[in-house]
Amino acid sequence: MKVLISDKMDPRCVETLEANEGVVVDVQTGLSADELIGCIGEYDGLVVRSATKVTAEVFAAAKNLKVVGRAGAGVDNIDVEASTRRGVIVMNTPGGNSVSTAEHTFAMMASLARHIPQATASLKGGLWERGKFTGIELAGKTIAVLGLGQVGREVAMRAGAFRMKVLGYDPYIGEEVALSCGAQLTPLDEIYAAADFITVHIHLTEQTRHFVSDEEIAKCKDGVYLINCARGGIIDEAALLRGLQSGKVAGAALDVFEEEPPALMDLVVHDRVISTPHLGASTKEAQASVALQVAEQVGDVLMGRVIRNAINAPSVEPEIYEKMQPYLVLAERLGRLQAQLGEGQLKRITVEYRGDVTAYPTSPLTSAVLKGIMETVSNAAVNFVNAPLFAQERGVRVDELRSSEHEDYASLITVVYHTDKGERLLSGTLFGRSEPRLVRLDEYSFDADPAGHMLFYLNDDVPGIIGQIGTAIGSHSVNIAQMSCGRRELGGQALTILNIDDSISTEVIDDILSREYISWAKQVSL
Secondary structure, eight states: OEEEEOSOOOTHHHHHHHTSTTOEEEEOOSOOHHHHHHHGGGOSEEEEOSSSOBOHHHHHHOSSOOEEEESSSOOTTBOHHHHHHHTOEEEOOTTTTHHHHHHHHHHHHHHHHHTHHHHHHHHHTTOOOTGGGOOOOSTTOEEEEEOOSHHHHHHHHHHHHTTOEEEEEOTTSOHHHHHHTTOEEOOHHHHHHHOSEEEEOOOOOTTTTTSBOHHHHHHSOTTEEEEEOSOTTSBOHHHHHHHHHHTSEEEEEESOOSSSSOSOHHHHTOTTEEEOSSOTTOSHHHHHHHHHHHHHHHHHHHTTSOOOSBSSSOOOOHHHHHHHHHHHHHHHHHHHHHHHHOOSOEEEEEEEEEEGGGGSOSHHHHHHHHHHHHHHHOSSOOOTTTHHHHHHHTTOEEEEEEESOOSSOSEEEEEEEEETTEEEEEEEEEETTTEEEEEEETTEEEEEOOOSEEEEEEEESOTTHHHHHHHHHHTTTOOEEEEEEEESSTTSEEEEEEEESSOOOHHHHHHHHTSTTEEEEEEEEO
16 A cells, blocks of 8 residues: 655654555655646555645545545645545544644744734844833733634643633533633633633634634724634634724734735734744644654554544544444444335434443444445445445435443344335344344344345245245255244244345245235345
């Protein structure tokens, strides 16, 4: 397998990747868009920082690509939607540069408060202007941290050490987590009215672009300071310039820009703006950390070990992933079975987890169910990454239910397949913690091995039927490997499941269905 590193990276990235058996690494930095499109087809993995733009056109040309690793937290230079559609995993390295970025943020804020860059330039110009650069103290001031991810929490802890009052905003963080880093969760309107300093540490998405713009700046107290060491575009640069010009904003510190290099030079050269060329993660320690981390993660994917820090696929720690393997196999087979047994237009899928299985993250298991279904009904290449997207595009609603107990089994996974013709319930469990078993189809209970070729049929519960069906199959030289039966009541209907050594023709299925005591029959292959 071949991996391309297209941006400058710590040498340990190559060493770590090539420590995986059969992995060969090429380092080609500074490729143009056309050059990248021209060569990407031969690579299984791609490792980038922020310079390489991995566009939809790149993914279209990447016939063998399985994973893109971003050495850093942001992935705005990667078309994640296009990667998901192609089934390519995109992963970043959160935390690898958290300390570096937090320290840079604090350095920028301290420099902003004390006019250090301007005073340095003045002194180097031969001037001695002590009165011109009177600053403010950080102690006693209120700082608002927008986004309490790893970087935001590191900033909050440092602000506390400077005896600042720390307000935090993050709709995905609980109060206990915020308090652990010294931040008080606060509504945005209250933050804007109270903060002396506002620093942004949220991801850049279509929803967060221009998160701080004219309306938000107008709500701020007069003389507010704004800092952005996260992603260009979170703060509306034109609105920030207007705020500086009006005096509403006392100063700004920017490490990132909407365009890089920056296009709005009136903002960069403003005398109350300090800026750096995207240096937040540029420390020796951070670069070594993210290079090593991304190499380990990409290597794990290529060697089929585990997925970590994926943007578009469930991520599971290695030791958990290993324990989940039998459940993942079971979930995928339940999906494949449902897709082959189902009739009508698929509307909804309900996946229910009961018992010990709920101790594990269930999103990878649901992705496995969807993979089993979608690769059966779709001609596209389906994997754990794009299966949820394919289901969404087909208008299929997916529900998850969890319960910690089940009266009959230590663990049970149930998949309900809802179509315009009704619904079918299929349940499976593990025997001995590793052997997948089917134990229920609608109201019928049984014990069947979900493997190979299988024949399901409903028959009247009368003597002699098993022998007749066995004879019909045997006349076509197909051997029965295993059999399982279930019935609701004596003399009613019974469900029979046969594991057979080879597939049987539609002629045999038609023969079975023609018998008056058979009401339904389906062949499936796993």
